[in-house]
Every structure is written in C-alpha cells, then in structure tokens.
Amino acid sequence: MTTSSTSPKTGTASEATPTTGRGWFFGLGDRWNSLPRPQQWAWLVPVVVLIYALPLLNPPLLTTEPGTNFPLALFDVARFALIAIGLNVVVGQAGLLDLGYVGFFAIGSYVAALLTSPDSVLWHIPYLWTLPLAMAVTMVFGLILGAPTLRLRGDYLAIVTLGFGEIVRLLATIVEPLKGQVGFQSVGHPPGTNSEGNAIFAVSNGTPWYWLCVTITIIVLFLVGNLERSRVGRAWVAIREDEDAAEIMGVATIRFKLWAFVIGAAIGGLSGALFAGQIGFVNNQKFDVPTSVLFLAAVVLGGSGNKVGVILGAFVVSYIPNRFVELAAYKYLIFGVALIVLMIFRPQGLLGARQRLLAYGRQAYLRIVGKPEQLSSDSSLKGEGDRIS
Amino acid sequence: MTEPTGDDRRDPAAPDPGTERASGTERIGRHAADATPAGTAAHTEGGVELDEQTREEAVQRADEHTEHLAAEGPGLVPDGEGSIVEQLAHMTAEELAEREAEVAEVVAPDRDIAVEIGDTLLSMDAVTMRFGGLVALDAVSFDLKRGEILGLIGPNGAGKTTCFNALTGVYRPTSGQVRLEGQPLGRRSRHQITRLGIARTFQNIRLFGEMTALENVVVGADARHRTSVVGALLRLPRHHREERQAIDRAMALLEFVGIAHRAADKARNLPYGDQRRLEIARALATEPKLLCLDEPAAGFNPAEKDNLMGLIRKIRDDGYTVLLIEHDMRLVMGVTDRIVVLEFGRKIAEGLPSEIRENPAVIAAYLGVPDDATA
Numbered sequence: 001m002t003t004s005s006t007s008p009k010t011g012t013a014s015e016a017t018p019t020t021g022r023g024w025f026f027g028l029g030d031r032w033n034s035l036p037r038p039q040q041w042a043w044l045v046p047v048v049v050l051i052y053a054l055p056l057l058n059p060p061l062l063t064t065e066p067g068t069n070f071p072l073a074l075f076d077v078a079r080f081a082l083i084a085i086g087l088n089v090v091v092g093q094a095g096l097l098d099l100g101y102v103g104f105f106a107i108g109s110y111v112a113a114l115l116t117s118p119d120s121v122l123w124h125i126p127y128l129w130t131l132p133l134a135m136a137v138t139m140v141f142g143l144i145l146g147a148p149t150l151r152l153r154g155d156y157l158a159i160v161t162l163g164f165g166e167i168v169r170l171l172a173t174i175v176e177p178l179k180g181q182v183g184f185q186s187v188g189h190p191p192g193t194n195s196e197g198n199a200i201f202a203v204s205n206g207t208p209w210y211w212l213c214v215t216i217t218i219i220v221l222f223l224v225g226n227l228e229r230s231r232v233g234r235a236w237v238a239i240r241e242d243e244d245a246a247e248i249m250g251v252a253t254i255r256f257k258l259w260a261f262v263i264g265a266a267i268g269g270l271s272g273a274l275f276a277g278q279i280g281f282v283n284n285q286k287f288d289v290p291t292s293v294l295f296l297a298a299v300v301l302g303g304s305g306n307k308v309g310v311i312l313g314a315f316v317v318s319y320i321p322n323r324f325v326e327l328a329a330y331k332y333l334i335f336g337v338a339l340i341v342l343m344i345f346r347p348q349g350l351l352g353a354r355q356r357l358l359a360y361g362r363q364a365y366l367r368i369v370g371k372p373e374q375l376s377s378d379s380s381l382k383g384e385g386d387r388i389s
Numbered sequence: 390m391t392e393p394t395g396d397d398r399r400d401p402a403a404p405d406p407g408t409e410r411a412s413g414t415e416r417i418g419r420h421a422a423d424a425t426p427a428g429t430a431a432h433t434e435g436g437v438e439l440d441e442q443t444r445e446e447a448v449q450r451a452d453e454h455t456e457h458l459a460a461e462g463p464g465l466v467p468d469g470e471g472s473i474v475e476q477l478a479h480m481t482a483e484e485l486a487e488r489e490a491e492v493a494e495v496v497a498p499d500r501d502i503a504v505e506i507g508d509t510l511l512s513m514d515a516v517t518m519r520f521g522g523l524v525a526l527d528a529v530s531f532d533l534k535r536g537e538i539l540g541l542i543g544p545n546g547a548g549k550t551t552c553f554n555a556l557t558g559v560y561r562p563t564s565g566q567v568r569l570e571g572q573p574l575g576r577r578s579r580h581q582i583t584r585l586g587i588a589r590t591f592q593n594i595r596l597f598g599e600m601t602a603l604e605n606v607v608v609g610a611d612a613r614h615r616t617s618v619v620g621a622l623l624r625l626p627r628h629h630r631e632e633r634q635a636i637d638r639a640m641a642l643l644e645f646v647g648i649a650h651r652a653a654d655k656a657r658n659l660p661y662g663d664q665r666r667l668e669i670a671r672a673l674a675t676e677p678k679l680l681c682l683d684e685p686a687a688g689f690n691p692a693e694k695d696n697l698m699g700l701i702r703k704i705r706d707d708g709y710t711v712l713l714i715e716h717d718m719r720l721v722m723g724v725t726d727r728i729v730v731l732e733f734g735r736k737i738a739e740g741l742p743s744e745i746r747e748n749p750a751v752i753a754a755y756l757g758v759p760d761d762a763t764a
Contacts, residue, residue, distance in 0.1 A: 223622050230621035230628055231611040231635070234600075238608045241597035248557060250583035250612025250675050259618050353599065 051214060055207040067325035071206025075278060076322060078213035079271055080314035084298040085220055085307060086267025091296065092304035092353065093233060094260035095240030096150070097158040100165030102292035104265040107141055107168060108134040108272025110178065113282035116188025121177065127188030131216075131273050138269025139262045146261035150254060153243070165292050172284040183283025187276045203280040213274055220267055221307060227263070228307075236260055237305075290332060297335050301342060303349025312350055492641045509571075510535045510710050511556065511587075511679055516565035518551050518734075525551040527734040528565065533679065538701060538711040540725035540742075542718075544754055548734040549714045550592060553683055556712075557589045558582035569679070583612055586678035590668040590685060592714075598657035602648060602667050605656050606639035609674030642670040646700060662693050666700070673704065680704060681712045686720055698724045722746065730754065 032040070054062075055071040064073040083105065090098045111134040114120045116127050125133075149160045173180045189201035190212065200208050227233050235256040238246035247253045276282045294317055302313020317335060321328040342349065511533040518526040526548045533539050541549050554560045556567045558579040567574045569585055577585070588609075597605050614631040621628050643649045646666040651659055656667060665685055672680055682701070686694045694717060701724050705711050715721045721728065721742070728745045730738040732754040738745055745751055 226624055227618070227621050230632070231607075231614055231616055232618050232621045234604060234608050234611060237600055237604075238597050241599055242595050244559075245591065245595040245597070246608070247579045248559070248583060248589060249609050249671060250580045251608065252578075252580050263618075 048218070052211060055210055064319070064322045068322040069204075069206055071210050072204075073206075073319065073322040075206045075210040075213055076318045077315050078210055078217055079275055079278075080295075080298055080318035081311045082213065082217045082220060082271040082274070083268060083295050084302065084310040084314035085217065085224060086264045086271065087295050087299050088304060088307065088310040089224060089227075089236075089267070090260050090264035091299050092306070092310065093228065093236040093240065094257055095236075096257060096260060097154065098161045098261075098264065099158050099289075099292055099296065100161035100163065100168075101264070101268055101295050102287045102289070103145075103161075103165040103168035104138045104142065104268030105272040105275070105291075105295075106165075106172065106287035107138050108269030109276040109282045109287075110172065110272075111137050111269065112273040112276040113184040113187045116277075117184035117186060117282070119179065119184045119186075124188075126191070127277055128190050130188070130277075131270060134269040134273035135266040138265045138272075142262040142265030143258065145265075146258045150257045150261060162289070162292075165287070165289060169284055169287045172287070179283070181283050181285065183281055183285075185281055187280050187282060189277050189280070201277070203278065206278075209274075209278045213278075216270065216274070220270070224263075224267075225307065232256065232259065240305075294332075294335070297339060300349055301335070301339060303351035303353060305353030306349070306351045309349055309351030309353075492644050508535045509533070510569065511712075512568045513552070513556065514566045514568065516552075516555055516562045516567060518548070518555055518560055519563040525734050526555065526562075529731065529734070529736050530565075531729045531736060531739055533710060533712060535678075535710055536705065536708070537726040538705050538713060538724055540721040540728040541712060541714045541731065542716075542721055542728060542745075543731035546733075547731040547754075549731055550683060551734070552731065553589065553681055553712075553714060557587055557681060580612070583675050583677075586676070587681065588672035588675045588677035588679070589681040590665075590672050590683055592683040592687065594661075594664050594668055596656040596664060596667060596671070598655065600656055601653055602643060602656055602659060602663075603636070603639050603652040605667055606642050606670045606674045607635045609671040610635040610638050610676075612675040639670075639674060642674055643667075645673075645703070646670045647696075661688060665689075665697075669700070669704070673709070677709065679710045679712060681714075683714050684716065685713070686715055686717050694720050 035043075055074055058065070058070050063070045083101070087098065087101050090096050090101070112127065112130040114122050115125050115130050115133070118124075145161070145164050149157060152160060172178045189199060189203075190208075192200040194200055199205075201212075228236075235246065235251045235253075238249065238251055239253050239257060243253055275286075298313040298317040299310045300313070301316060302311065303309030320334070321331045327334065346352075509532045513529055513531050515528040515530050516526055517524065517528050529548070529552060531539075541552060543549050551560065555562050556574070558574060558577060558581075561576065569582075569587060572585070574582055574585070597608065600608070614635065616625075616628045616631050619625075640649065640652065643652050646669055648659070648663045648666050648670070651663055651667075656664065659667060669680075669682070669685065685701075686697050689697060698720055701711060701713065713721065713725060725742055728738075728740065728742055729736060730745060730748070730751050732750075737750045737754060738748045740748070
C-alpha cells in the first residue's frame with residue numbers, strides 16, 4: 001500500500017524534475033553518447049551475448065538458486081523489462097500517468113489463454129499467432145480507453161486509468177466465459193520438442209522463454225528507440241513539458257497522446273501474452289492494483305523517460321524478490337521506502353531522462369561544439385551551474 | 390516594377406526611399422542581408438508612410454545594431470575546433486554577411502516569392518470575447534497587411550493578450566471572425582491554426598525546458614512535417630529527409646536569432662534573453678505567415694531592446710508579417726509600421742506611430758485626462 005500512496009507524487013515529481021545533477025551514471029551516459037556508432041556496437045554486442053548466456057552461465061553471486069529457478073527468475077526480469085519499456089512510452093515519454101497498465105497486461109494474457117487453452121470454448125490458433133493478436137486487441141482497448149480520457153490531465157487521467165485496471169480485473173471475475181478464479185489451464189506455447197520428446201517451451205523450462213522474451217524485448221527496444229528519435233518522440237516530450245505550448249507549436253497533442261497510449265498498450269498486451277504462455281495458467285489473481293503499481297515503480301525507480309533506466313528499474317523490481325526470497329513478503333514495503341528515498345534524493349530516478357532525440361543530432365551537435373568530448377564536459381558544467389543557482 | 394532588391398543590398402548608398410515609395414506596387418526584398426543598414430533604409434517604409442523623423446531614427450538604430458552585432462558577434466567564446474562559434478569568430482564582415490544570406494535561405498525558403506505589400510493577410514472582424522459578464526474584447530476590427538510590423542498597444546488589462554489568444558485559437562471569439570488570407574479560422578484547433586500560418590511567442594516564456602535549444606526549434610519545424618508514426622517506427626525515407634531538413638532549418642534559425650552556440654544546451658539553462666530569442670526561433674520554425682510576439686522585450690535592458698528591434702526588422706525583412714504586443718513605447722514607435730491601440734477591450738485608435746503619438750485618445754488612455762478630452 002505504501003507504494004500506491006507515493007506513486008502519484010512520483011509521477012508528477014518526475015515531470016517537474018528541477019535539477020539535472022551529475023550522478024554516478026550520468027557521466028557514463030555522456031561518455032557513451034560521445035562514442036561513435038561502431039564503437040557503441042563493439043560494446044553492445046558482447047553485452048547482448050552475455051545477456052543471452054546468463055541462464056547457461058548461472059553466475060554464483062547473481063544466481064537466485066536455490067530459492068528460485070534462475071532461468072525462470074531471468075524470464076521474470078525480461079518480462080518486467082518489456083513491460084517497463086512499454087509503460088515508459090506512456091509515463092516517461094508522453095508524461096501520461098497510467099495507473100492501470102496492468103489492464104492491458106491482463107487483456108494480453110486473456111487473449112493468449114482464450115485462443116490456446118483447451119478450457120476455452122473459442123476456436124484455437126497456434127500460440128505464436130496470439131502475440132500479434134494480443135497486441136492488436138490491446139491497441140483497440142487502448143484506443144477505446146484513450147480516445148475519451150486523454151483530454152484529461154495529470155491526476156484525473158491517473159484516476160481513470162486506475163479504474164480501467166480494476167474494471168478489467170473485475171470483468172474477468174464476473175463475466176462467465178472468462179472463468180474468474182478457476183481460470184484457464186495449459187495455455188499454449190511455441191512449438192518444438194527436444195530429443196527426449198518434451199516440449200522445449202515447457203512451463204518449467206525458463207531458458208527458452210527467457211531467450212524468446214529477450215529477443216522480443218530487443219526488437220521492441222529498437223522500434224521504440226526509433227520512435228523516440230523522431231518527430232513522434234519529440235512531440236511526446238514536448239507534450240510532457242508543456243502541453244499547451246506544444247499544441248500551439250503545431251503538435252497534434254490528442255493524436256500523439258493517443259499514439260503513446262496505444263503503443264504502450266500494445267507492448268503491455270504482448271508481455272501479457274508472453275506471461276500467459278510461460279506460466280501456462282491464467283486467472284484473475286495476477287492483475288491487481290499492486291501489480292500495476294509495481295510496474296510503475298520499475299519505471300519511476302529506474303528513471304522515467306530513459307530506456308536503459310527503466311530496464312534497470314525492472315531488474316531491481318523483479319530480481320530482488322526472487323534473489324532474496326526471505327524479503328519477498330516485504331517487497332511492497334521495501335520498494336515503497338526506496339521510492340520515497342529516491343524521490344527525495346534523486347527525483348529523476350536512478351538514470352534520469354536523457355535528451356537524445358534527434359536522429360541526426362549527433363552530427364548536429366558535432367557541428368555546434370566541434371569535438372564530441374566538448375559536449376560532455378560542457379553539459380556537465382551546465383549541470384553543476386544549474387545546481388548552484 | 391522595382392529593381393531586384395539584391396542589388397540594393399550591395400549598394401551601400403541605398404536608393405532614396407522617397408523615390409522607391411513612389412514606384413507603384415512595392416515589393417519586399419526578402420534578403421537577410423537587408424538587415425544591414427542599406428537594406429533597412431531601402432524599405433523600412435514598407436508601403437506605409439512613415440514620418441521622416443521616425444524613419445531616420447529607425448535607420449540610425451539599425452545602424453547601431455549592425456555595428457553592435459559586428460562588434461559582439463565575433464567576440465563569442467569559441468567552443469571547440471571547427472565549431473560554428475569558432476568559424477563565425479574568424480569570419481570577416483563580408484563572409485559574415487554571406488553566411489547570413491545562406492542562413493536566410495534556410496530560414497525563409499520561399500523568400501523569392503516577392504509579396505505585395507498592402508495585401509491583407511489577417512483580418513479581425515468585429516471580434517468580441519466575453520467571459521461571463523466581462524467583455525474582454527468589444528467588436529475589435531483591424532487588418533494586418535503582408536510584410537508589415539503592426540504594434541498592438543494599450544494600458545494593462547486593455548485586452549491585448551486576449552486579442553492574441555483569440556487570433557491564435559486559444560480562445561474562440563464569442564462573436565465576430567478572424568480570417569487568415571480570407572479564410573475564417575472558425576472552429577479549427579490550435580495546432581491546425583499554427584499550420585495555417587500563425588505562430589506566437591508567450592508573455593511568460595514557455596519553452597520545453599528539458600529539451601535542448603535545438604530540439605525546441607525542431608519541434609516547431611515538425612509542424613510542417615508529415616512523417617507518420619509508422620514511418621518513424623520503420624525509418625522510412627521521408628523520416629530521414631524530414632529529420633535532416635528540420636535540423637538544418639533549426640540550426641539556421643538558431644543562428645538567425647543569434648544563439649547557435651547554445652544549441653546543445655537545455656532550454657531551461659539558457660539565460661533569460663536567449664530564452665526569449667529561442668521562443669522566437671521556435672515560432673519561426675513553424676513557417677508562419679504571421680508571427681505574433683507577446684511582449685518580447687519584457688525584462689530587457691535598453692541594449693537588449695535595441696538588439697531585439699534589429700531582430701524583429703530582420704524577421705520582417707525575411708518575409709514574415711509581425712504582430713507585436715509591447716509596453717515599451719520607444720521600441721514600439723521605433724520598429725512598427727502601424728499601431729492599433731486598445732483600451733477596455735475597444736479599439737480607440739489605429740494609425741502610423743507618429744499619428745498615434747499625437748492622438749489625444751491614446752494620450753488620455755495612457756496618462757488619464759478628463760473624460761471630455763477622450764471622446
């Protein structure tokens with residue numbers, strides 16, 4: 001409960017972050033930005049390989065065993081990362097405080113369950129087809145929810161989305177074919193069997209699920225990154241900064257807010273379908289308000305508006321309860337306190353939002369400041385000056 | 390027809406404004422270098438009769454401004470090797486002028502289309518704004534002609550900003566109409582009005598604080614772009630093309646208003662004066678036909694005001710029409726071609742700066758004179 005009471009505050013605080021202080025990560029980010037593309041790739045490739053290899057390596061300190069199966073814990077991290085990236089589009093980029101994101105997650109899960117589980121009376125399709133279908137369905141729901149409500153601002157929007165999340169959960173309870181707490185057993189999974197004749201994507205086998213989820217996350221990250229560094233991303237940030245000014249500068253605010261909402265919803269639905277497939281069972285118990293707040297906590301904790309930041313946040317939020325099982329019961333308390341402390345000392349999150357929205361910004365900046373190093377030292381000076389004043 | 394204005398600007402001795410004025414239909418030469426004294430002298434009168442003294446004063450101020458720029462421009466601190474700031478610092482006056490012309494090319498791409506002065510760009514037709522019982526604007530009518538700088542003045546609470554809001558679509562008039570190029574704005578939304586060609590700055594600066602100066606301007610430039618979400622998602626060719634255009638244009642605009650060296654700084658970290666300039670650059674990025682400036686000189690010292698006057702002239706010379714709300718009488722008298730005076734939501738006077746200065750109603754409005762004198 002602690003978390004839910006702080007979250008509206010955190011949402012607004014992240015919008016009105018007063019300082020651009022130079023934190024421990026900040027310098028690193030600048031140095032990273034000043035690297036040329038090929039060098040960035042040279043660093044990225046080993047990191048990605050390492051991420052893929054994690055479940056096989058099972059590194060001693062990082063492992064969550066014996067408490068939790070490590071590949072499954074990793075899948076959890078990857079799933080949270082995907083959710084956080086989706087929610088970050090809505091909250092971090094466009095500045096729309098969405099407390100009902102779990103609703104889209106739930107809809108995605110139910111789409112996968114209804115179309116693959118033998119408990120469902122609907123016609124069945126192969127599991128992998130449910131992924132795009134879940135995205136399409138949640139997009140429609142995002143549109144239905146967003147079109148009338150995105151004229152609301154700030155707290156009012158938060159209340160409406162909170163209601164939406166609850167409505168989805170309650171519908172799952174009340175509506176007969178959605179089977180409430182009984183739920184759907186043996187939701188489908190991707191095809192393929194190993195040499196012993198067992199399914200590769202078995203419920204207990206976290207590694208392939210992890211790889212699938214990481215792959216999808218990377219693709220989503222890439223596409224969302226494209227959006228951020230385009231006029232769409234700029235429009236979102238402009239709306240976040242000053243909606244009226246954005247509108248007067250020619251930004252079709254309602255349309256771009258709706259796009260942010262719909263894109264966020266699609267990613268939520270996608271992660272929901274993945275979750276349903278891995279867990280193999282969907283009922284109404286997993287989609288409550290605390291879960292929604294936990295998603296938001298991942299975004300705010302990591303640094304809303306920063307993709308790398310929200311992945312870090314997702315890691316913290318999903319990994320810690322699995323790694324320290326004895327703390328899991330207190331996770332809402334811990335994250336609640338962590339959020340309060342963070343909002344006091346670092347309101348922009350662990351990694352604050354970076355402004356690197358221009359696809360050709362690098363060249364433009366080089367033209368302005370001459371050398372790449374100049375930019376980082378200059379902006380660090382700016383940060384300090386800002387703090388003093 | 391007038392001779393090509395390009396010749397004017399190379400000729401240090403500008404043709405006598407009097408003869409030019411007499412030459413029938415006038416055209417504005419929309420060349421950046423016109424901001425140099427010669428150019429300014431050539432068409433400060435812009436089809437509107439200015440009294441000789443005001444014009445001379447204006448020319449003199451423009452002179453001073455140019456000198457000031459020449460003295461100050463190269464003095465900017467170089468930021469790094471090969472940077473714009475550094476390049477500018479090593480340019481001769483001629484190279485600077487050339488560069489300015491290049492910048493103007495990007496800033497006002499359609500500047501070759503000479504526009505006839507006197508053609509009505511925007512007309513306010515008996516616009517009334519009522520908020521409950523309060524009548525903020527009472528049947529205000531005036532026309533804005535292409536290529537002119539129109540001043541909108543009046544005592545506090547006269548309805549100047551309301552007037553601005555009515556014509557930028559922030560408010561919808563209770564009655565009456567605003568027409569841009571004969572087209573009623575009607576119930577268009579604000580961003581559509583921007584795309585029609587009206588841009589504005591704000592009395593209290595409203596930049597996108599967390600974005601860099603460059604990005605602020607690019608947001609404005611995006612108003613003209615058509616890349617769809619799908620196009621941006623998949624990086625289609627249009628996205629690349631528009632992105633390049635937007636950044637080039639934004640850089641040129643930053644240079645145009647004189648803050649190119651600040652492009653990579655966050656807007657919130659810019660000094661106050663630069664923030665005001667950035668607002669102007671952002672508004673110009675939307676490629677407006679009409680630029681509305683809401684008290685752009687608020688909080689400026691006299692030197693900064695002179696700079697601003699130079700900038701406003703430069704903007705007009707590049708082919709934009711300017712509507713200016715300002716309290717500073719010296720600035721208004723020095724830069725505008727025509728002035729509309731509001732008081733208590735009513736238009737009490739309209740005319741040339743010299744006429745306004747002597748208009749008894751205006752003097753009464755500002756200084757307060759017994760009622761019998763105001764009528």
